[in-house]
Amino acid sequence: MTISSQSNHLARRGADIVDQDPFLSDMLDRRRERIAGGPYHPVSDAAIGEKLQRLFAAHGKPAARAEDIRRMAGGASKEQFVFMYVDEAAGVREKLVLRMDPTAGVLETSRERECEVIEAVNGIVPVPAIRFRDLDGQWLGGTGMVTTFVGGVTKPSDAASGVTGLGTGFTPAWREKLSPRFIETLVKIHGTDVATASLAHFGVPDADPVQAALWRINHWARVWREDTREPLPIFALVESWLRENLPTCDELVLLHGDYRTGNYLFDEATAEITCVLDWEAAHIGDFHEDLAWSLVRIFGSRDAAGAYLCSSLMTVEELIARYEAATDRTVNRKTLHFYRVLQAWSTVAMCASGLRAARAHHNHQDILLTWLSMVTPSLVDELADLLLEDIR
């Protein structure tokens, strides 16, 4: 291909708004049908007990029951409960977690994909084990999954943080202990063999080297178009920039999709990562995308000297150096820049989804969704900085 025809091809691909991850596209189609319904109401603890009992019975455990059911806070949109699973006949008592989907939230995801990816990485990185699943909402009234409860903390007991782990601050000693583990775990996730892993509901963007980036743009552009009620000129400008700057990807890897401080647990005594959480956004794509996610400004903080720490752990250069040292990959700065823009932009679209869900009362945490949307000005500021950097 000549340079000219290659640039024509890239321009055509960038303008293609139809080529989407088929699984995510179907998911958004299903969402459209679901949100045509009325408001979502939180489920009572007693009702959850009954629903769980039906779920257990359907999975061959008619004598099992849930005791000591308690709601969990945290998380941006799922209904989460912790409970004691009791099956006296089998002599089992186990602490479990139920994650159930309300009608809508900040992020439309699939429990089917989440279950698949958790099973695919089990043994590669620490994850909860899946005990029960209801992938069509037959027993729980909405899709959901039940996993083991894993001990650990998202922040040291003496550290401050906001909702969903945003703004967590670590002391230098904690940063030194956690930074290598953070990278080591990410590298293991990216090392998952996607060719042999059982990921039947994951699209593989291998039609050409720009499809990985294009699928992400088209997914979030559609989410924005369907969910926003407020015009935001920078969103259109960034979409235009992204379509004109598609990077190529020569290695497709498994991405966590939401890898940042707040989404892993660690042992306060040993600083070992005990569990990687929130796999719902996992997909197959370019490793730069996961790196860029942990660089989104709102997921970080500044140290005492004012240096920005991504995921509140390390500087951008440290992140790149540690990742390169732990892999045989070279971080392409231009590609990383593209994905930083894409990630901040996609988070703005998520805020639009959250506000739409709150307006329609499609979630049990409207107040959290409206609160979270206040990250938008920081994201927009970051987008302007990144694009101004590009045109200078």
Place this chain on the structure above:
Amino acid sequence: MIPDIELRLDSVRRALTEVILPGIEADNSLAIEQTMLAIGHIGMIIGQSDKVAEYAAICFADLAGAMADLPPAIGQDTAAAAAALAAALPLPEQGTDCRAAYRGASAALEHLISTADGDGDTPFRRDLHQRVLAFTKRQSRRERSWFGASGFDPDARTLPSIAEMISAERKTTLGS
């Protein structure tokens, strides 16, 4: 004698803080989190409520100034979108709530950006993008102050308070 909105909100905040929150069982973490968010929201609304109209006027005036006198566009669709934006920019009459005007002008600008991707010429698009980015930097700084109490901004300490921001913008943007 009737209570004003700020007093009523402050009363709700105090009830939530001093009576309702301590009355929630310690293991009901969702109710505790939502009550704390309610207290946070009310505190922010109290800080913003008497400044909403002036804030909207500032945002609109800056957007109108930033998009005034765009260079002529060659493409037909882009020229039509630019004309629609120009029609959305005149300042509303004094005393009018500018929120709808700001939303209308933003929608027209968003449409222009997308349309210019189709038949906009390169110099026009470059000029438009630079104006949008420069405006966005100013607007996001204002909004970061406006929502600063949410605690999400890692650089919150570099931002002016809402009162300081409004006072400065009154001179620089509204010229009053």
